[in-house]
Amino acid sequence: MKLIKTLSATTMLALVATSGAAFADDHMAANMTLVSWGGAYQSSQVNAYAEPYKAMHPEVTITWDESSNEAVAKLRAMNEANNVTWDLVDVVASDALRLCDEGLAMEIDANEVLAAAPDGTSAEDDFGDLLVSDCFIPQIVYSTTVGYRKDMVPAGAAAPTDICALFDTETYPGMRSLEKRPINNMEWALLCDGVAKDDVYNVLETAEGQEQALAKLATIKDSVIWWSAGADTPQLLADGEVFMGSTYNGRLFSAIVEQDQPIAMLWDAQVFDLDGWIIPAGLPEDRLARVMDFVKFATDTQRLADQSKYISYGPARKSSAPLVGKHASLGIDMAPHMPTDPANSKNTFLYNYEFWVDYRDDIDAKFQAWLAQ
Numbered sequence: 292m293k294l295i296k297t298l299s300a301t302t303m304l305a306l307v308a309t310s311g312a313a314f315a316d317d318h319m320a321a322n323m324t325l326v327s328w329g330g331a332y333q334s335s336q337v338n339a340y341a342e343p344y345k346a347m348h349p350e351v352t353i354t355w356d357e358s359s360n361e362a363v364a365k366l367r368a369m370n371e372a373n374n375v376t377w378d379l380v381d382v383v384a385s386d387a388l389r390l391c392d393e394g395l396a397m398e399i400d401a402n403e404v405l406a407a408a409p410d411g412t413s414a415e416d417d418f419g420d421l422l423v424s425d426c427f428i429p430q431i432v433y434s435t436t437v438g439y440r441k442d443m444v445p446a447g448a449a450a451p452t453d454i455c456a457l458f459d460t461e462t463y464p465g466m467r468s469l470e471k472r473p474i475n476n477m478e479w480a481l482l483c484d485g486v487a488k489d490d491v492y493n494v495l496e497t498a499e500g501q502e503q504a505l506a507k508l509a510t511i512k513d514s515v516i517w518w519s520a521g522a523d524t525p526q527l528l529a530d531g532e533v534f535m536g537s538t539y540n541g542r543l544f545s546a547i548v549e550q551d552q553p554i555a556m557l558w559d560a561q562v563f564d565l566d567g568w569i570i571p572a573g574l575p576e577d578r579l580a581r582v583m584d585f586v587k588f589a590t591d592t593q594r595l596a597d598q599s600k601y602i603s604y605g606p607a608r609k610s611s612a613p614l615v616g617k618h619a620s621l622g623i624d625m626a627p628h629m630p631t632d633p634a635n636s637k638n639t640f641l642y643n644y645e646f647w648v649d650y651r652d653d654i655d656a657k658f659q660a661w662l663a664q
Contacts, residue, residue: 322352323581326380329357330522331545332566335601336381336430338619340589343597347588351581360519362386366395366571375571378582381430384423384565385474385647391426392648396569398425404583406591408610417592417608421565423644428568428590429607431598434561434630434639435475438528438543439463439535442553454560455483457535458511468524468536471517473504473658474647475537475562478640480507482560492646501654505661517662528554540630544603548621548628558635564642567607603628 325341327333333355341353358365362382369375382390390396401422405414415422421429437457444450448462456463457479469476481491481500484507494500516533518524524538525546540561546552568590570582588594595606596614603625606612615626626632630639 321577321581322354323378323578323585324354324356324376326356326358326362326377328359328381328521330520331541331602332521332539332604333357335541335598335604336589338601339598340585340594343594344585344588351585363389363395366390367393369571370395370573375573377571378574378578379586380569380571381566382569384427384429384567385642385644385651387427387567387569388424388644388648389651390569391424395572396426397572397574399428399570401428404428404587406587408592408608410610412610417610419609421607423565426569427565428570428586429565430567430590430595431565431604431607432563432631433566433604434540434558434563435470435537436540436543436561436630437535437537437557438524438546438554439557440528440531440533440553441555443531443534450555451535451557452559454479454557456557457537458483458507460511460514463534465534466514466516466527466532467511468516468518468527468533468538470537471519471662473654474642474651476508477501477504477654477658478562479560480504482640483507488640491640492643495654496646496650501657505658508661525552525554528552541602541604544628548618548623558630559638560640561630561635562640562642563630565607566604599625599629603630605629605631 327336345351345353356377359381362380363386366380387396391398401414401418405428407413408417418429437454439451441450443465445463451463457467477495478491481494481504482488484503486494495504516527521539521542524536525542527533527536529546529552540556543554543556547554547556568586574582592608592610593614595608596611598604599606599615600617600619606615617623618625627634630636
């Protein structure tokens with residue numbers, strides 16, 4: 292059964308109506324703890340959301356905790372201890388669904404909490420299908436994809452263009468780096484073992500399909516460095532320790548464009564995903580009012596477009612897309628570097644949120660046991 296900790300409509304409307312004015316009160320001059328992923332993505336949030344907000348509200352101190360990768364486990368522990376110290380948490384959509392189902396994230400009404408588009412379009416219509424949960428406030432569309440060292444492509448071999456180059460150590464020898472979790476790895480393994488794209492999740496929900504994916508991954512297991520932080524693969528590529536590896540497209544953009552590393556992006560079978568905020572359930576009303584004021588500001592049309600000045604992730608609002616411009620310091624057009632650009636999205640793989648909500652814990656356990664073998 293889905294258990295959601297939510298507010299009454301009357302309380303929520305009162306908080307939304309009064310949150311902005313409340314910042315004049317002394318009791319609102321307090322610390323707000325935001326949780327994110329660190330690295331280039333968190334920097335983009337600081338530049339696009341946090342610093343402009345602090346300029347408007349100097350009485351608010353924003354502290355960042357780089358724990359989004361452990362958000363589910365830590366929020367579970369905080370809830371059990373009845374001591375939730377986080378105010379706003381950045382998570383991927385699948386984790387938002389899990390937190391919502393467990394009653395650890397607050398359910399909101401998008402049209403009451405979030406700003407409308409400049410032309411009056413409601414927040415619900417502006418975000419559209421990206422509102423995948425009543426607890427989830429989308430920020431960006433990103434992808435997990437693969438980068439490779441251009442100068443390590445063997446003589447006589449063409450540069451890789453297919454995701455299955457990950458598993459082709461004969462043509463492309465060298466170490467790989469893959470995330471230390473089943474998500475994306477299991478899907479790519481099945482695709483490269485002959486499973487049709489539309490059948491991947493039907494196969495993966497069976498024990499036999501999970502074993503098939505692990506068997507395919509086993510063919511390169513001895514050539515894999517497993518990563519837990521998004522910055523790991525770009526560093527491993529920069530150091531020449533791996534030939535190719537997976538990470539978030541924004542991390543690769545930073546390495547390729549900002550750092551001028553000899554790395555290229557492999558967009559084939561990039562896995563589209565969403566990232567956004569959840570508000571922990573059960574916050575006291577003073578903290579909640581502060582958070583809701585920040586969220587309304589940080590997810591408006593202009594702020595989401597501003598984030599794309601700093602990182603190559605597509606804004607989650609339709610109204611933000613036409614405002615995507617040039618990189619803040621490099622002056623290059625950012626649109627061609629987005630995962631949603633037509634040239635980059637010819638063969639995408641769509642992440643199945645509901646599947647991973649249902650199967651994540653079981654497949655995680657099986658995957659970690661396989662890693663330990």
